[in-house]
Amino acid sequence: MSENQIFSIIKSIAWQLFPNCKVILFGSRARQDNRHDSDYDILLIIDQTLKPEDKLPYCTQIRKYLLNYGVFSDILIQSDKEIEIKKQLTGHIIKTIMNEGKAI
Template sequence: MDRNIQIIKETVHSVFPECRIILFGSRAREEQSGESDYDILVLIPDSLEPLDKLPYRAEIRKKLLEKCIFSDVLLQSYTEAEVKKKLPGHIVRTALQEGKYI
């Protein structure tokens, strides 16, 4: 397993121990370039208001950046993901369809 994937898992689970993590985008498709970031969807049990998600997303991104891992972090509850996976063109739908659980 890519060492960065292990670091991502450890970092995200330090913030949300009960979450599931999906890697999506170019790294999940193994089409990344040297400058590609890691696109991750973090699925959590409880819903949060959109503004309440921002500090958690920032915390995860900052911790990963400290380890030289560039990332884009989406944070969704299981309920939100269930709704959004039915919306054509929604990034959560794409992540759930094409991504890989890590």
């Protein structure tokens, strides 16, 4: 399966759960220094704020869906408001993702 096909699958499940969310690839695959068995690190930026315990079922659902295609993933879900705050914090993963990640 091509990377573009994988990106389409990722966007499809993300948009089913969160219509119009932004999908950001980060980590080794975004930097293009991944190995063939590297997972896909994905940030979903949504327009609603969810409590951490409410995000977990969505992350699990997405990971399980992608596993059906042999795609290993780590999923983060953050609201627009959370992104605005966290991208200002030195050393925060969100700041790094927003600087180095790639929209897919």
